[in-house]
Amino acid sequence: MKVNDDARPKASPIPGIAHITLASHADGLSELSVWRQTMSPGAATPPHHHDCDEVVLCLAGWGEVHSHGQVQRFGADATLILPAGRDHQIFNVGPTPLETIGILAATPVVTRQPDGVELTLPWKS
Amino acid sequence: MKVNDDARPKASPIPGIAHITLASHADGLSELSVWRQTMSPGAATPPHHHDCDEVVLCLAGWGEVHSHGQVQRFGADATLILPAGRDHQIFNVGPTPLETIGILAATPVVTRQPDGVELTLPWKS
Numbered sequence: 001m002k003v004n005d006d007a008r009p010k011a012s013p014i015p016g017i018a019h020i021t022l023a024s025h026a027d028g029l030s031e032l033s034v035w036r037q038t039m040s041p042g043a044a045t046p047p048h049h050h051d052c053d054e055v056v057l058c059l060a061g062w063g064e065v066h067s068h069g070q071v072q073r074f075g076a077d078a079t080l081i082l083p084a085g086r087d088h089q090i091f092n093v094g095p096t097p098l099e100t101i102g103i104l105a106a107t108p109v110v111t112r113q114p115d116g117v118e119l120t121l122p123w124k125s
Numbered sequence: 126m127k128v129n130d131d132a133r134p135k136a137s138p139i140p141g142i143a144h145i146t147l148a149s150h151a152d153g154l155s156e157l158s159v160w161r162q163t164m165s166p167g168a169a170t171p172p173h174h175h176d177c178d179e180v181v182l183c184l185a186g187w188g189e190v191h192s193h194g195q196v197q198r199f200g201a202d203a204t205l206i207l208p209a210g211r212d213h214q215i216f217n218v219g220p221t222p223l224e225t226i227g228i229l230a231a232t233p234v235v236t237r238q239p240d241g242v243e244l245t246l247p248w249k250s
Contacts, residue, residue, distance in 0.1 A: 001190065001192035001193065001195050001197070001205070001206065001207060001211060001213060002205075002206040003190070003197045003199050003203050003204065003205055003206070004203070004204040004206065005199075005202065005203055005204075006202075007182075007202035007203075007204065008202075022180070022182070022204040023180045023204050023206050027206045028206060028208050029178045029180070029206060029208055030178060030208070030209070031156075031177055031178040031209065031230035031231075032178045032179075032180055032228060032230045034180050034182070034204065034228060052156055053154045053155060053156040053157045054157075055147070055148045055154070055157055055159050057132075057147070057159070057226065065126065065128070067126035068126065070126050072126070072128045074128050074130075077130065077131075077132035077133075078128050078129070078130055078132075079128065079129040079130075079132065079147040079148050079159065080126070080127075080128055081126065081127040081128070081129065081148050081152045081153060081154060082126060083153050083154055083155070084155070084156070086126060088126060101182065101226070103157060103159060103228050105156035105157045105230055106156075
């Protein structure tokens with residue numbers, strides 16, 4: 001058992017995305033990685049998928065998730081369900097930071113471009 | 126891809142604990158279950174463990190987690206790391222509701238008393 005107290009995202013190498021890994025294999029887990037991110041207005045993730053299930057919780061702001069031709073707008077208290085292997089891209093479409101919790105069922109997390117090529121994440125996962 | 130909009134915990138059969146399952150196998154996942162709970166002042170979970178990794182995020186209030194003789198107090202923005210199989214019990218030790226997100230690396234989730242006997246959860250997991 002361990003308690004981490006810092007939950008403030010820090011600037012990352014991806015423009016417009018601040019990130020902190022709240023929980024991962026570095027904390028003794030083998031099945032979960034939990035991230036907190038802040039996305040600036042106008043910013044977006046690259047299109048990608050993971051080899052594991054993902055859930056994204058929106059804490060504040062307004063976003064849009066695009067996945068396989070579907071587009072859904074979301075705001076605070078929305079839960080995004082992204083089963084393993086589904087390509088998706090998340091945009092901040094509001095005037096304020098988009099605050100999210102990213103929950104992934106693996107650690108480390110494998111992240112791939114839609115063509116299957118692995119993306120190297122700039123943070124521990 | 127699916128977006129759930131309701132994140133408000135509802136009264137559960139466990140006294141002092143309101144619960145909503147934000148994401149689970151009912152949403153098409155096979156590896157993750159995500160819960161949001163509100164625990165009333167003075168309330169506690171039973172001592173228990175899961176067969177999978179768990180992470181608890183504290184959104185508001187003050188709690189205490191007891192696990193294998195360790196006691197740690199926590200507040201908003203704390204992340205509790207509870208690897209698979211570790212007994213734990215969470216108490217609301219503050220004067221306000223304890224608001225948490227429970228993240229589990231399985232769906233449905235197996236929950237056991239410290240003696241290993243399975244506890245039947247009163248919600249879908």
